[in-house]
């Protein structure tokens with residue numbers, strides 16, 4: 001039997017209702033704040049991610065699916081969406097010339113991580129990116145959208161972690177990194193092998209290390225909060241003011257640096273302890289220099305992305321409803337089957353979903369199938385009903401059953417379906 005590679009999953013129809021609810025909530029929230037969808041490629045030239053995410057990040061050094069095309073150019077399956085959206089924004093001059101632009105995206109991402117609960121090699125994200133202003137309002141807008149999406153899908157017990165990692169100037173993060181480096185240098189022997197390398201190239205990355213030894217060293221490390229320049233402090237205060245005004249609660253975490261190098265100023269994560277080791281289900285931040293480093297006009301930007309699979313784990317797929325089928329038709333074969341097929345056609349034309357089994361054996365067997373499909377109505381056409389061009393219509397929620405002329409069936413079901421017209425092909 002052929003199998004799928006580890007960490008690469010199929011998503012069967014029984015997960016699709018919950019899945020669509022999450023994506024639907026995201027799309028609606030994006031629409032309400034005027035974000036519009038962009039479809040970015042699933043693969044890019046490798047330098048898009050190497051340059052965008054940072055040479056020293058775990059994603060670039062260990063987790064990318066990279067291969068050569070037939071012409072010998074190195075391609076990589078996208079591990080995230082931000083670098084691609086920036087590349088697209090910069091390469092399309094029309095957008096880069098606009099004073100601001102709002103995008104959102106949904107789709108699969110690929111990271112060669114060690115698979116475990118909530119950590120996949122192919123996973124799905126939705127995310128949003130704003131280009132064009134350093135105003136802290138936009139940091140708030142991005143965070144508020146993710147907050148609203150969480151609420152809409154019923155995730156309540158989460159925390160929003162917030163930080164500002166400042167800008168690169170020497171009187172801000174630049175100076176902080178020097179102090180951080182000397183702090184860890186004095187404790188070099190206690191660092192893991194990766195962090196000893198990070199110490200030379202990018203000491204900030206050490207704050208993101210999950211190894212126990214490094215994580216506990218972090219507790220005594222100098223804090224970025226004490227090293228922000230006046231402009232970055234003001235920006236951070238602005239973000240918090242907007243969040244306070246909207247009653248969005250957050251917890252400040254001065255060590256939240258995130259695993260990607262493009263961030264400046266705001267960083268944030270939505271976390272929950274319901275995910276075990278993988279505690280973030282959404283994250284993002286500001287990246288004011290990335291557009292310029294990709295060759296675009298200097299353009300401040302901020303964004304976030306959420307993992308769909310992780311959100312489903314947190315939201316609990318337990319309440320996954322059935323297939324959403326409106327009508328299952330049960331028939332006695334022969335003339336009754338012919339009439340059932342005709343009625344199925346009529347129902348479908350009227351925008352009512354209908355299913356039946358032409359080989360349907362016993363009534364009992366077909367009723368079991370109706371049950372398994374969680375159909376809202378069962379329509380039964382036995383020999384008696386067929387003789388009088390009638391059918392028995394059973395409302396599966398109330399258990400009520402009545403015999404009606406077959407030609408009235410569509411109209412009666414239509415009247416009884418509370419959401420007819422929403423997602424049903426209404427006329």
Ligand code: HAM
Pocket residue numbers: 079080081082083111113118119120121123124125127128129280281282283284285286302303304305306307308309310
């Ligand atoms: P990220 O934190 O790397 O940020 O990923 C965002 C979310 O994607 C995570 O919070 C998680 O829910 C999901 N995720 C990441 N890796 C996996 C995995 N291996 N398996 C399952 N889910 C995963 C970014 O990707 C940035 N591009 C966010 C951003 C947008 N920053 C600014 N704009």
